[in-house]
Structure formats: structure tokens, C-alpha cells
Amino acid sequence: MSVSGEVGAGPTRVAVIGTGYVGLTTAVCLAHLGNSVVGVDVDEAKVARMSAGEPPILEEGLGELLREGLGSGRLAFSCDTAAAVRGANFVFLCVPTPQGADGAADLRFVEQASAQIAPHLAPGAVVVTKSTVPVGSAGKVVAALGRDDVAVVSNPEFLREGKAVEDWLHPDRVVIGAEQEWAANALSALYEPLGAPIVVTDPASSETIKYACNAFLAAKVSFVNSIANLCSAVGANATDVIAGMSYDRRIGADHLAPGPGWGGSCFPKDTQALLRIAEDHGYRFELLEASIRANDAQFDTVVGMVASAAGGEVSGVRVAALGLTFKAATDDLRDSPAISVLSRLAARGARLRAYDPSGPSASDPRLDGLGLEVCDDVYEAARDAHVVVVLTEWPEFAAVDLARLAGVMAGRGLVDARNMIDPGAAKSAGFAYVGMGRS
Ligand code: UDX
DSSP states (O other): OOOOSOSOSSSOEEEEEOOSHHHHHHHHHHHHTTOEEEEEOSOHHHHHHHHTTOOSSOOTTHHHHHHHHHHHTSEEEESOHHHHHTTOSEEEEOOOOOBOTTSSBOOHHHHHHHHHHGGGOOTTOEEEEOSOOOTTHHHHHHHHHTOSSSEEEEOOOOOOTTSHHHHHHSOSOEEEEESSHHHHHHHHHHHGGGOOOEEEEOHHHHHHHHHHHHHHHHHHHHHHHHHHHHHHHHTOOHHHHHHHHHTSTTTOSTTOOOOSOOOTTTHHHHHHHHHHHHHHTTOOOHHHHHHHHHHHHHHHHHHHHHHHHTTSOOTTOEEEEEOOSSSTTOOOOTTOHHHHHHHHHHHTTOEEEEEOTTOOOTTOGGGTTSOOEEOSSHHHHHTTOSEEEEOSOOGGGTTOOHHHHHHHOSSOEEEETTOOSOHHHHHHTTOEEEESSOO
16 A cells, blocks of 8 residues: 555654764754654663763764754754654664674664564654664565555665764765655655655665765775785885876776775675675675685785884883774774774784874774783883784874883884875884785
């Protein structure tokens, strides 16, 4: 049955199920656009915190919009799914899809949430899957809902952590995958104030677009990391090579910064999931396999650079890490390349200290087993170190006082895995500097 407009008149009412990065950003931004939004989460302490105007994550602009929404009365948080969903025009599913043991995305939370909202949905409601789900999942949500008077629409997110609010409010495009035209039109109208291009397609294509984008970007970073490694081998300067590439409009400058490998909550999980999806459908995605292998090798490349800076071996060497998060402007340690590098160094007997501007807790389980001492600033981390390694591109590392840094260290090794520090200035301060594809 195709119905529309049966959910009552008045301001558009939205329920957002799951208030992680994607859900919370979606909730505050939709409230900012004038909609009436309830964010639902199972975590009572988190709901209390958000209701008090405190964002649970470090994300630029999120706190301001959270407080604006609460102040205007358009935004609220709750643990009561049924009450939030009742009468909502749109229900956004933003629950996690963790990586299962076999590499495929685990749909348990999406299916649980679907079953939970099903009895409370108003006729004509649109259920929007924002969680990154395997191709074909829209059908599973339809089955879990068991309602033929509501629509299920795929609407993937393309938010970068650290820039999530900006990306939400100024998207390059909005992708909508719907079986029913009325549902696609309704969701298009919700996004219309953003003035972005809207790609309307079927659910399977929409789900594929999300994986294709992340796989492409991950491959792009793996490619540029390989180019930087090649520059080291042939004596070329990666910074100049990349500048020369990036002005080509067909290539572009984004995701073209070499580093210690890609990580975070999306690229590792989504590339594995896409490999699995391809395999399940009888296709071997060799280019993607190679990107993943190149990324794993990149962690070892940085370990090798630290070993060389220490004179060949890292056992007993004191290494100071600048940065622990998977990238700057976030406090997210999930699948961080910095931690992948440090765990390899720890396994080879290095003694580790680290500083990260996001202030991670030394007891964070992701740091377990590293024997890592978490310090309060760069110079404390570098005290008596033989080698300093820059692992995350926090802007403050570019402004580090190199003379002071050299003064507190026992050695002079500086491995700049994010190409942040000026090689000439580092050498003038007495460092043996090595960057990614430049020295
Ligand atoms: C990514 C996608 O960009 C976003 O569209 C998607 O919806 C979620 O996944 P995010 O995980 O926040 O966003 O990180 P991104 O900025 O893409 O970086 C991913 C990883 O690649 C990080 O570890 C980052 O340090 C690394 N990276 C990125 C580089 O090493 N070089 C680059 O030039 C860009």
C-alpha cells in the first residue's frame, strides 16, 4: 500500500534512533533546520548528558547546535523509543553496524531497532536507514518492520569525523534510495533547505554508493602512501609530487595526504564489508584487496622508519608518539593507525610515551598492552626519548618548539609520519628528520 501525508500536520516530527556520531549530528542539524526532533538512545547516562547540553564526543560545532536545539524546544533526548516514534513523520535508524567475525557488517542492532519501532510507527511514516548496511539490507528492514503502510528509505551519511556538522549542513550531495516515489519525495523535501544535489535511486544502488565512496577514498590514501614510499626510494620529494598531482582536477587534493595508513570507524570496517559483499556475489575485488594490504604494510613502513631513526633496532628504544587518535579534531581512537604502529613497536620492545591533544585516558582499553605512558604535553612525552614520531595531524604539532623539543630528548630522531614539520627547521634544530616521501 502506498500512503503519504497520513502523519498529522504541523512541524515535521523526527525520531532519531541511536545518538552516536551520525545520529547525534543528524538530530541537532535537523532541529537546526526547524524540525521537531527526539534523539533516542539506550544509554541513560548519555541521554542525561545530552539533555543537559553536553555533547558526549569532541566534534566541532556540535555543542552549539545541541544547546540551540534544546533551548528552542525543538530538540529532546529520551530512552523511550515508543513515545519518540509515535506520530513521527521520519524515523532515522542510526544504530551501529559493527564488523562481524567474518568481515561482514553485523545487522543485529538495525534489525532489533526495526522490530522495536514497528508497532509504534504511524501510517505513512518514512523509516530512513543511515547506518552503513550491506547491499540488500533495506529489504531486511522492511521484513523486520512487517508493515506495508510505511516506507523504508536508504539515505547514507558521508560525514567526516571532526567536520560532521559542517558536512551535514553543507553536503556535496544527498543520496536517497527508495522503492516508493512518495517516500523519496518526502525525504527530498526534508533536505531541500540544504540546497545540495539530491541523487534519487533504488535502495541497493544507494547502499552501494556509500561503500563505493569509502572504498575509493581508502584506495586513494593507500595510493598516495605508496607514491610517498616510492618517492623515498627514488629520491623524489613527495610534497612536490603530490602538489603536482592535486592541481589536476580529475584527481583533486582531498585524501591525498600521505600518512601512517588509514583508520577510524569507517574505512577499515567498510572496505572489509565491501570485500565480503563482492565475494558473496561471486566477484573478486582485487583492487580493494590490494588497498587493504597496502594499508597494513604502511604501519610496518612507519615502524621501519622509527627503527632506522633509532639505529636499526627498536628494542629498549624510548619512543615518544605525538598523536593517538585516528585523525585530528576527534577524540576517536577506534582503529587508529597511530595505535596500529605503536602496538607493532611495543611488540618489538620499544618503550612508549605519548601525548594527544584530545586527552585520552591511559586506562582506555584501546591502549591496553602497549605499556604506554600518556603524557600531558609534547615535551613531557619527549623527555629522554631517542625518537619522536608524529602519528596524528593535530595542528599544534606543526608549531612545536623544535629547539625545546631537542633539548628534552636523549636522541635526535624525528619521524614525521604526517609531513607536518618543516624539514629544514627540524634539521637546523639538530634533528635527523624523515617524513613520508621527504627528508
Ligand atoms: C570517512 C569518510 O570521509 C566519510 O565520508 C564517511 O562517511 C566516513 O568515513 P572519517 O572516518 O571521519 O570519514 O575519516 P577521513 O577524514 O575520511 O579519514 C580516514 C582515515 O584516512 C584517517 O585515518 C585519516 O588520517 C586518513 N587520511 C585521510 C589520510 O591518511 N590522508 C588523507 O589525505 C585523508
